[in-house]
Amino acid sequence: MVAAEEPESFFATAPPLRDAGAVAAKLQEFVARISSHASPEIGGRRRIVCVTSGGTTVPLEQRCVRYIDNFSSGHRGAASTEYFLKAGYAVIFIHRRGSCQPFCRFLPDDSFLSFFDVTADSKVQVVESHTTVVKKAIGEYSKAIEGGSLLKLPFTTIFEYLQLLKMVATSMSSVGLHGMFYLAAAVSDFYVPWDSMAKHKIQSAGGPLDMRLSQVPKMLSVLRNQWAPLAFCISFKLETDSDILIQKAEMALSKYKMNVVVANLLATYKEEVVIVSNGERNSIRRCNKDEDLEEHIIKLLEKSHSKYIYSSTDGCNKNDCETLIPIGIQTLA
Amino acid sequence: MVAAEEPESFFATAPPLRDAGAVAAKLQEFVARISSHASPEIGGRRRIVCVTSGGTTVPLEQRCVRYIDNFSSGHRGAASTEYFLKAGYAVIFIHRRGSCQPFCRFLPDDSFLSFFDVTADSKVQVVESHTTVVKKAIGEYSKAIEGGSLLKLPFTTIFEYLQLLKMVATSMSSVGLHGMFYLAAAVSDFYVPWDSMAKHKIQSAGGPLDMRLSQVPKMLSVLRNQWAPLAFCISFKLETDSDILIQKAEMALSKYKMNVVVANLLATYKEEVVIVSNGERNSIRRCNKDEDLEEHIIKLLEKSHSKYIYSSTDGCNKNDCETLIPIGIQTLA
Known part of the structure; x- marks a missing residue:
């Protein structure tokens, strides 16, 4: 039996990605179209960056009620996507469902309704103080979507995330040096392999809960060595302890x-x-x-x-x- | 030493709620104002319901990068709040930050910008197909906010949630039988006591991760017996296995x-x-x-x-x- 820490074992036992065929087709079309373009802004061939954003979840039960999550609003990935688009890159935005989206960063969490009011003649209008920011956002968003430069792919679990990353990376191998990976997602270090996971909700009557989590395979090595060996790769290191931060970054x-x-x-x-x-x-x-x-x-x-x-x-x-x-x-x- | 499963121990070791003084003042004002009203809709004194909504998180590190979360969109709590308001109740809505909000349930996850377009004369307008739903939402939301019938209190962690619930329950004890608790939040069954929690991000180099989680004290007993003994109390039971659902509900x-x-x-x-x-x-x-x-x-x-x-x-x-x-x-x- 292969250990849970091995990439082969991870993919062999992961629940298959929903709509994998449709995602593959979208990806193929996107990469083929973009890589046939020349880009005057950045000289020569059009470049593609894969931006990953938000935290991955680790389900603790197959019919999932509980999961481990990683702190990440997705703000870094969303903002970076905007600036990559401005710089002329095409962007594949692999993001956590519900996390911060490009051109929507100004939107407060739960006061959507405060953007509107209803006029005396019963028309809905945008509140005056928000029109500038909304106008700018709509303009830039429309440009990116209509120009076909932005492909958004959502994930929730670590299983979905790594399967998407593998698909995108192998699709992008055709653009070689012109491809970039900007791996800003907060990816779980530990997980419960699908085949050793409780099927139903873990019951709470039996005293304290002991859990053993396996290490998630280090996919950066696989990305670098197998999936996209020519791409320009940027990873992120987040720590809470400043004493070890730079050392950990240099090790990575x-x-x-x-x-x-x-x-x-x-x-x-x-x-x-x-x-x-x-x-x-x-x-x-x-x-x-x-x-x-x-x-x-x-x-x-x-x-x-x-x-x-x-x-x-x-x-x-x-x-x-x-x-x-x-x-x-x-x-x- | 008191066990982590005891309510006293939980509250004694929990990190204190931020702005607890301001929250207490808001609560006191709300409950005093509402309980001085008569309510023709429901006959007699105005009633107050405390609706809890969304999932609580359990941090695994004090400077939290990872946490355990409970599956919950908050849709049940948000929708119920709307119907309680319609029925004439005043609502204290204790909700998970970022979860579904009353009167905003129609809003799709990440397509805020699709609600707007910009006219030829550069004015922002709401897309025709959305005006009805937006108008209705703004109307009902404004009514609830302006009428002072809705108090929203956000939480993220299990520590914040239980401290808020305790504050609300003790404030509401003055309304006696006219108080209701509608406990729709998905509350963690297990947690890591704050004083035994890792201070910094857990490092992933050392192989598999073993965790022992303590049981969260059963606060429903404390709510019923101590905090709000006269209130009408509704709890929720979510299971994945239909064979045990009703039995578990009757036990609760x-x-x-x-x-x-x-x-x-x-x-x-x-x-x-x-x-x-x-x-x-x-x-x-x-x-x-x-x-x-x-x-x-x-x-x-x-x-x-x-x-x-x-x-x-x-x-x-x-x-x-x-x-x-x-x-x-x-x-x-």
Whole structure:
């Protein structure tokens, strides 16, 4: 028997993805269409980035009442998707159902109705103070959807997430160096293999509950080595302890052969990240609250991706390749 | 040392509720104002129901990256709140942050922007097909908010939920028989006591993860016996196995001295519930998809609450007290 920590075992025992055929067809059409485009904005072939966003769940029962979840609003992934689209990338947005969506980030959690009022002649209108932000959002959203540059694929469980990632990665292998993976989703480290999971709701009468969770196979290695060996890969490292953050990020960089690891702390992830790449650490801090940290992150990554493409294809134009250091970036020792 | 399963121990070790003072003040004002009203709709004093809704989380780390969650959209609680308001009750809505909200149930998950378009003269308008539903929602929402009949209190963790429930229940003890608890939230059965919880994110390098979870104290007993001994109490029982559902519901009824237990199965909870009370089981089934099961549940409960009030105060008017059997209800053996 293969251990639960092995990728083969994970996929062999996972409940199959619903509508896998329809998803595969959509993906194939999207990648084929995009990779046939030239893109003047970023020079040469059109690039595709797969952005993953939100937390994965780990069901504790097959007919699931309880599950383990990872803290993630999906804000980082949604904001980054907007800036990737602006930079000319096509985006495959693999996101947790119900998490933050691109161009909808301004929307407060439960006050949808506060955006509207009803006029004296019984017409619904958008409240004056919100029209600017709503107009901007609708415009940008429509442009992305109508231009066919955004493909959204939702997941809930770790099983759905990893099956989607595998499908997207193997589809994107055809774009080679022009593909990017921006793995911002908060992926479970531990799971209960489907075939050893309780079928029904665990009963609470029997005293304390002892659980043994298996490690989720380290799919970054499989992504890098098998699914998309030429792609530019960025993973994220979130910790709560600043003492181990950079060390853990550098370990991930070398162990999984990532091109970049974005390191952040739970307490300050909206204000600051450290971009760790081979031999370099760039700290990006937000100067004010209205600014998106993601704007700077994506500018930096776009340049790094260019450099990667040109150096790999031996067609490097030095001006294009220098890593941009936007305002607000400090290079750390 | 007191065991983690004891209510005293739970509250003594829980992280204190943020803004507890402000919440207490709001509650006091709400209950005092409502209980000074007479209510012609339901005869006599104005009634208050505390509706709990959505799932509670159990953090696995103090600086929480991972948590155990309970499946619950919050739809039942949100819909029920609407029908309680319609029936003339004032509602304290204790809900999971981000879960389904009253009068917003029609809103699809991530297509907020599809409700709008921009006209040729650059004005934002609501898409024609949505105006009716939006108008109705805004109207009803405004009425509830402006009328001061709805108080919303959000929670995320089991610690926040039980502290809020305790505060609300002790505040509502002053309304005695006219208070109702409609406990639709999906509350964790197991938790990690705060003082035995890992401070930082659990590291994944060390192989499988073994966890021992303690039982959450059975607060229904405490609610019934100490916090609000006169209130009309309804709890919910959700199971995945139909063989044990009714038996578990009847056990809860007698063990926690609930007035009613609403029993439902995960697979069919939107289509059917069984209302279990002393010596009676009423099954309520939805006749068509556009109908809210909650409309019938609340009608039935309102009548049962009336009967309870009148019989307890010895002022029973027989016509008011008979349990209404609305269309779509079948009395089971």
